[in-house]
Amino acid sequence: MSTGPIRQLLPHRVLFALMLSLAAVTLPHALHLPPWLTAILVVTAAWRYLAGSRGWRLPNRWLLLFLTLLGAAGVVLHHGTFIGRDAGVAMLCLMLGLKLLEMRTRRDTVVVIYLGYFLVVTQFLYSQNLLMAGWLLLTVWALTALLITVNRSTTPTGWFPHAGQAAALMTQALPLMLVLFVLFPRIPGPLWGMPEDEARGVTGLSDSMTMGNISELSQSDAVAFRVEFASEPPPPAQRYWRGPVLRQYDGRTWRQGEPDHTAPPSAERLGGDMDYSITLEPHNRTWIFALDLPVQISIPVSVNTGYALERSNAVRERIRYNVRSVLDYRLEPELGDRDPAIYLQVPEGSHPRTRALISGWQSEAADQDALITRALAHFREQPFEYTLRPPLLRGDTVDEFLFESRRGFCEHFAGSFAVMMRLAGIPARVVTGYQGGEINPVGDYMIVRQSDAHAWVELWREGNGWQRVDPTAWVSPERIDLGLGSAVPARDNPPTLSRRTPSLSRTLALQWDALNAYWDRWVLAYGPGMQQQLMERLGLGDWRRMITVLALLMLLTLGALALIILRRRPQRPEDPVQRAWIRFCRRMAAIGLPRRPEEGPRDYARRLIRERPDLAADVEALSRLYLHLRYSGRGSPNQVRALAAHVARFRPGRKAAGQASPET
Amino acid sequence: MSVVGSVFRGLGKRWIDRRLGAPGRRTRLAYRRIFILPSRSGLLFSALLVVIWLGAVNYSNSMAFLLCFLLLGISMLAMVHTFRNLAGLRLQAEPPRPVFAGEEAQFPIRLDNPDRRERAALALRLPDQPAVLVDVPPGSDTRAHVTVHAPRRGWQPLDRCVIETRFPTGLFTAWSWLRLETRCLVYPAPEPGPIPPPQGTGPASGDRTSREGDDDFHGLRRYQPGDSLRQVAWRTLARGQELQTKQFAGNARQGIWLDWDCLSELGVEQRLSRLCRWVLDAENARRPYGLRLPGQRVAPGLGPDHRDRCLRALALFPA
Numbered sequence: 015m016s017t018g019p020i021r022q023l024l025p026h027r028v029l030f031a032l033m034l035s036l037a038a039v040t041l042p043h044a045l046h047l048p049p050w051l052t053a054i055l056v057v058t059a060a061w062r063y064l065a066g067s068r069g070w071r072l073p074n075r076w077l078l079l080f081l082t083l084l085g086a087a088g089v090v091l092h093h094g095t096f097i098g099r100d101a102g103v104a105m106l107c108l109m110l111g112l113k114l115l116e117m118r119t120r121r122d123t124v125v126v127i128y129l130g131y132f133l134v135v136t137q138f139l140y141s142q143n144l145l146m147a148g149w150l151l152l153t154v155w156a157l158t159a160l161l162i163t164v165n166r167s168t169t170p171t172g173w174f175p176h177a178g179q180a181a182a183l184m185t186q187a188l189p190l191m192l193v194l195f196v197l198f199p200r201i202p203g204p205l206w207g208m209p210e211d212e213a214r215g216v217t218g219l220s221d222s223m224t225m226g227n228i229s230e231l232s233q234s235d236a237v238a239f240r241v242e243f244a245s246e247p248p249p250p251a252q253r254y255w256r257g258p259v260l261r262q263y264d265g266r267t268w269r270q271g272e273p274d275h276t277a278p279p280s281a282e283r284l285g286g287d288m289d290y291s292i293t294l295e296p297h298n299r300t301w302i303f304a305l306d307l308p309v310q311i312s313i314p315v316s317v318n319t320g321y322a323l324e325r326s327n328a329v330r331e332r333i334r335y336n337v338r339s340v341l342d343y344r345l346e347p348e349l350g351d352r353d354p355a356i357y358l359q360v361p362e363g364s365h366p367r368t369r370a371l372i373s374g375w376q377s378e379a380a381d382q383d384a385l386i387t388r389a390l391a392h393f394r395e396q397p398f399e400y401t402l403r404p405p406l407l408r409g410d411t412v413d414e415f416l417f418e419s420r421r422g423f424c425e426h427f428a429g430s431f432a433v434m435m436r437l438a439g440i441p442a443r444v445v446t447g448y449q450g451g452e453i454n455p456v457g458d459y460m461i462v463r464q465s466d467a468h469a470w471v472e473l474w475r476e477g478n479g480w481q482r483v484d485p486t487a488w489v490s491p492e493r494i495d496l497g498l499g500s501a502v503p504a505r506d507n508p509p510t511l512s513r514r515t516p517s518l519s520r521t522l523a524l525q526w527d528a529l530n531a532y533w534d535r536w537v538l539a540y541g542p543g544m545q546q547q548l549m550e551r552l553g554l555g556d557w558r559r560m561i562t563v564l565a566l567l568m569l570l571t572l573g574a575l576a577l578i579i580l581r582r583r584p585q586r587p588e589d590p591v592q593r594a595w596i597r598f599c600r601r602m603a604a605i606g607l608p609r610r611p612e613e614g615p616r617d618y619a620r621r622l623i624r625e626r627p628d629l630a631a632d633v634e635a636l637s638r639l640y641l642h643l644r645y646s647g648r649g650s651p652n653q654v655r656a657l658a659a660h661v662a663r664f665r666p667g668r669k670a671a672g673q674a675s676p677e678t
Numbered sequence: 679m680s681v682v683g684s685v686f687r688g689l690g691k692r693w694i695d696r697r698l699g700a701p702g703r704r705t706r707l708a709y710r711r712i713f714i715l716p717s718r719s720g721l722l723f724s725a726l727l728v729v730i731w732l733g734a735v736n737y738s739n740s741m742a743f744l745l746c747f748l749l750l751g752i753s754m755l756a757m758v759h760t761f762r763n764l765a766g767l768r769l770q771a772e773p774p775r776p777v778f779a780g781e782e783a784q785f786p787i788r789l790d791n792p793d794r795r796e797r798a799a800l801a802l803r804l805p806d807q808p809a810v811l812v813d814v815p816p817g818s819d820t821r822a823h824v825t826v827h828a829p830r831r832g833w834q835p836l837d838r839c840v841i842e843t844r845f846p847t848g849l850f851t852a853w854s855w856l857r858l859e860t861r862c863l864v865y866p867a868p869e870p871g872p873i874p875p876p877q878g879t880g881p882a883s884g885d886r887t888s889r890e891g892d893d894d895f896h897g898l899r900r901y902q903p904g905d906s907l908r909q910v911a912w913r914t915l916a917r918g919q920e921l922q923t924k925q926f927a928g929n930a931r932q933g934i935w936l937d938w939d940c941l942s943e944l945g946v947e948q949r950l951s952r953l954c955r956w957v958l959d960a961e962n963a964r965r966p967y968g969l970r971l972p973g974q975r976v977a978p979g980l981g982p983d984h985r986d987r988c989l990r991a992l993a994l995f996p997a
Contacts, residue, residue: 124719124848128726131749135730138741150745158752158847165848166799179846183752183759190751195743205736331738538740576758582766583794 024123026067028163031174032126033059035156036110039130042137042149043103048092051104051111054085058111072115082112103136123164130157144526144533155180186579189571197564199557200542204330218297219257219446223268223469225411228446229402229423232498234464235509237295238448239303240531241460244289250450250495252341254306254470254482255462257447259320263436265361266411268429268444270320278317279346281307282479286341293334293535300324302335303447303462306482307345310338313543319352320443321345321480334539345472347479349441357441357474360433367413368430372437382440386473389434390488393427396420400427400490402498402506424449424493427485428469441474445482450497457528465498465512590654591643594661598636601661605668615641632664694855701857704770707841711854712764714757720849723753756847763797763843764852767814771836771860772821776989778954783828783862785836790819799845802856804837831866831950831993865989866950873955875965876934933966933978936988950992957992961985971995 024032036059044052064070073081085108086096093101110129117123134153138146159180166176218238220227239255241247262271288305302315302323313335315323379385399421407414412430415422422430428444435442449468451460470484487494493501499512511523546555554560599609599618607625609618619637623630639657643649697710716724727750734742768790777783791797791814801809802822812822828834842853911922936956941949953969960967961980968978969988976988 121719125722128723131745132726132730135733135742135745138739138745139737142739142741146741147744150741150748154745154748161848162846165844165846176846183755183846184748186755187748187751190754191744191747194747194750198743198747200743201735203736203738205732331740537744540740541738572754572758575755579755579758580762580765582792 023118023120024066024164026063027173028160028175029063029066031156031163032123032160033063035153035160036114036126036130038149038156039133039153040107040110042140042146043107043133046100046140047104047107048088050088051085051107055107055111058114062114062117072118078112078116081115082108085112099136099139103133103139106133106136120164124161127157127161127164142538143530147533147537151184155184158183186575189575190568193564193567193571195540196545196548197560197567199560199564200545202542218299218464219301219467221258221270221299223260223425223429223444223446224266225407225415225422225426225429226404228425228467228469229404231467232402232423232465232512233509235511236464237527238297238462238464238466239292239294240534241293241451241462242291242458243460247290247451247453247460248286248288248305248341250497251487252305253449253451254445254468254484255303255448255451255466256306256308256322256445257301257303259318259322259443259445259472261320261356261443263360263433265364268432270318271356273319276319276351279319279321280348281309281321281340282344282347283309283340284342284344288339288341289336290339291334291336293332293531293539294329295332296330298328298330300326300328302329304337305339306341306447307343308337308339309343312336320445322445331541332534332539333541334535334544344478345480346474347477349474354441354474357443358436358439360436365410365412365433365437367410367417368434369437371416372434376438382438382475385438386435386440386483389431389438390483390485393431393485393488398422398427398489400486400493400501402502402508424486425469427489428471431483431485432471435471435473443472443480445470445472449484449494452497454524454528454531456525457531459528459531461527461531463509463511465509590658591640591649594654594658595640595644598640598661598664601664601666605666615644626666629666632660632666636660636664698855698857701859703859704768705856705858707764707767707769707854709765712761712852713854714761714850714852717844717848717851720753723749723849727753753847753849756849759846760843760850760852762795763800763845764841764854766793767791767797767800767841769841769856769858771858774860774862776863776865776986776993777828778865779828779831779867781828781864783826783834783864784823785826785858785860785862786821786823787856787858788819788821789814791816793817797843797845800841800843802839802841804839809842826862828862828864831864831947831995832997833861833994834864835861863990863993865993866947866954868955868958869948869951870955872959873952875956875959876936876940933968934960935968935970935978936960937970938972939970946995946997950995954989954992957985957988 040047040055061070062072065072086105089101089104089108090096093104095101096105106129110126110133113122113126113129117126131154134150134157137149155177159174159177162176162179162183219231247253258270260268260270262269290305292303294303302311302313302325304311304323307321308323311323313325313333315325318324375385375388379388397420400423401421402423404422404426405419407419412433415426416430432442432444446467446469448462448466449470450466451462453460468486470482470486472480473483474480484494490501497512499508502508511520549555549560554563595615602608602622607622613621615637619633622633626633636657639653639660643653643657727746730742730746730749733739734746770788770790772786772788774783774785787802789797789800789802789812794816796816797814800812800814800822802812802824803809804824804826807825810822810824812820814820824836824839826834826836836858838855838857840853841856842851844851909923914922936953938949938953941952944952957967957969961982961984964980966978966980967988969976969991971991974991976984976991
């Protein structure tokens with residue numbers, strides 16, 4: 015194929031702008047593309063650019079087909095699949111790169127730009143923060159400008175032609191976008207299920223606890239949820255956010271255990287009501303977090319045996335809900351049908367040294383309360399250390415932790431304390447969730463991060479029900495009062511934002527978080543649920559009514575925009591003298607004295623003076639100056655300015671003061 | 679089936695003609711005369727939007743919804759912008775230059791943009807023909823030439839042609855039909871090859887007597903555009919008669935008569951073709967010539983205007 019049409023397809027500077035825009039589109043993807051694919055994209059873009067500017071040859075059909083197959087095989091080898099988010103994005107990028115080498119006609123170029131739009135969307139599967147919103151506007155603007163340029167069949171000029179037109183088009187499209195975003199009916203997803211790799215990047219509490227998995231989660235600065243309190247937030251020591259409750263123990267791992275299908279446990283309110291809203295980040299599990307102990311919630315949830323809140327499907331999008339919690343409560347004072355044995359179960363023969371320790375204490379202690387105190391005191395008296403980097407335990411984890419390493423994170427303390435209590439005959443279970451939370455003064459809300467992940471213990475006491483005991487608080491009170499960053503030694507490298515020491519970067523981070531929190535709350539969390547709520551509040555609960563309003567609003571907005579766009583704006587004359595004269599004529603026409611087509615300026619002025627003697631001075635001066643400037647060829651810029659200024663301040667009234675119009 | 683089809687086509691054409699209004703030399707593209715539909719790439723774009731929307735629903739992704747709706751908004755406005763690119767445009771057919779049969783007639787059409795915004799990438803074409811692309815800068819005008827093959831001599835009208843645009847986004851095609859009243863004069867095709875001109879044949883030899891001198895007054899004839907002002911008969915004009923040109927015997931010096939009657943062995947079109955050749959050759963040779971056709975006569979003369987007069991007579995010679 016000859017290179018002639020390739021070189022002529024796009025002026026090379028437009029081609030350059032196209033490559034630059036596509037680079038901007040794919041740049042965020044480079045973070046999660048295999049490096050060889052990024053290299054392919056760079057090479058194909060460079061090749062296509064040189065084909066356009068230097069007349070290089072493009073590969074023929076067979077080579078392209080071969081490259082496509084090779085690239086697809088590479089993607090499958092790298093990701094193990096074709097489908098799914100990562101593999102899909104990789105395939106799209108590959109297609110874009112190879113399409114560039116096939117870009118021979120305008121039609122191909124249009125397809126490349128459409129692929130670019132599509133790649134912009136895929137980026138939102140990875141991140142949806144405010145930065146991305148800016149990036150969306152920027153890339154759509156660039157791609158639209160290019161779309162306009164490519165569709166102009168005549169040759170455009172300039173480096174980035176039609177940038178202004180694209181910006182205008184986008185600005186005009188914003189109101190339409192807003193109407194559609196709010197009113198277009200939302201269908202709850204997913205439509206075809208989500209491949210596994212979506213969950214991989216999502217951090218959150220797991221359904222089970224072994225020594226080591228929470229400390230791993232706590233390495234992350236990521237936001238778990240944000241909370242806005244209706245009144246004062248609770249003191250740090252009360253900020254326990256309840257998550258999965260684990261009661262089954264196999265000697266190493268704590269699990270929820272089989273649901274026992276009994277009625278949810280009873281909870282008695284004793285006081286300390288708290289009302290707040292939570293915006294929960296997606297964590298790909300069914301847990302709904304709330305302050306210990308939730309009694310009312312605005313979304314449908316089920317309360318399981320351990321009084322943990324669960325949704326029927328996993329939280330894959332940001333959701334928002336209102337909760338009422340009570341800080342003083344009595345949870346399940348009567349176990350009822352429930353067999354307390356499950357809360358006492360420890361595998362036979364495990365943890366021999368712990369068993370020995372407990373039987374020693376049992377002989378000393380007067381009652382169970384004394385024994386609990388003894389066990390907690392043990393954590394304080396012995397050289398236990400609270401650390402984010404606990405040593406790996408291989409054998410009998412509880413024994414090894416209690417008697418040898420003595421260094422652990424919350425799950426070590428909670429897990430071993432629960433085991434000790436069970437061995438002492440006190441029903442015990444582990445509660446996981448988050449502890450703490452930091453008030454962001456910028457937005458006046460609380461941020462709870464993954465680094466606040468925590469585990470504690472609940473003991474069942476006759477008459478009092480389940481009571482929270484947090485052994486970590488006995489080892490490291492700072493953890494509860496000041497958070498993770500202040501509790502663990504600096505050499506553990508706790509995540510930056512978990513350290514509460516003030517610094518500029520921290521202040522900026524908090525401000526950025528506040529902005530993103532608004533963005534999350536009003537834009538990203540707007541899904542089927544929030545739409546339903548809003549529509550009901552607006553009286554549009556019925557979907558037919560909603561669609562009618564949507565259609566009407568769209569028509570109105572589009573109509574208004576069309577009026578603006580189609581408004582005829584005649585070209586103004588270049589010459590300021592001419593412009594001033596036209597303005598003068600328009601002024602006179604407005605008071606009922608338009609210039610007749612056959613009238614020259616002199617005749618017109620004469621007639622005006624005849625009909626409106628009161629305006630004679632102005633009309634005389636203006637017409638004379640105009641005639642001088644226009645026809646004598648000796649006008650000065652000052653005179654031009656004087657004419658314009660005179661016309662500007664000349665405001666003839668409809669009737670002369672104190673006299674009737676001569677026409678009547 | 680085909681009957682129904684043709685009935686519909688007929689109705690469609692009538693509906694369109696009604697919308698378009700009466701043909702004229704100039705026209706303004708009013709709103710009701712502009713038609714608009716999504717283009718093929720517009721359909722592809724809507725497929726892209728559907729895919730993005732499905733993805734947004736599946737992943738409950740608000741930003742994907744935002745982008746989807748932004749692009750939808752842009753495409754809706756693109757319709758208005760594409761419409762605007764044509765609306766209010768003024769078109770005027772200008773007189774085309776005559777051509778010889780078998781050549782391409784070029785119809786100049788002036789596109790006048792009275793507005794402050796540029797109208798870019800306007801395509802003017804006859805149905806099933808390649809388009810002429812023009813931009814019209816704000817407040818100014820541009821000429822586009824529509825090319826029509828002119829196979830036969832006589833008047834070649836300009837068929838209904840289409841002005842269309844996809845600018846700015848290519849998602850929509852807006853178009854209108856132009857029925858401009860304009861026609862191009864098509865001369866007969868000159869017979870190819872050198873044909874020796876008639877030598878002293880026919881009545882042209884009868885003019886030998888008038889060879890005496892340039893200034894010998896020969897008579898008056900009606901003034902025709904292109905005649906020299908020096909030869910205008912001012913005196914008769916002053917007497918209130920119409921504008922007349924003085925003819926001198928010298929004008930026909932060495933002149934020849936190109937005579938229809940001396941070509942009796944040829945058919946009508948071949949005769950016209952040969953006469954056309956002779957006219958061109960004589961003009962090239964700067965040799966005065968006159969033309970004699972049944973029922974009309976062009977007195978001998980020379981120059982582009984004279985040539986055009988002769989060619990016109992040939993072109994419009996009744997078949």
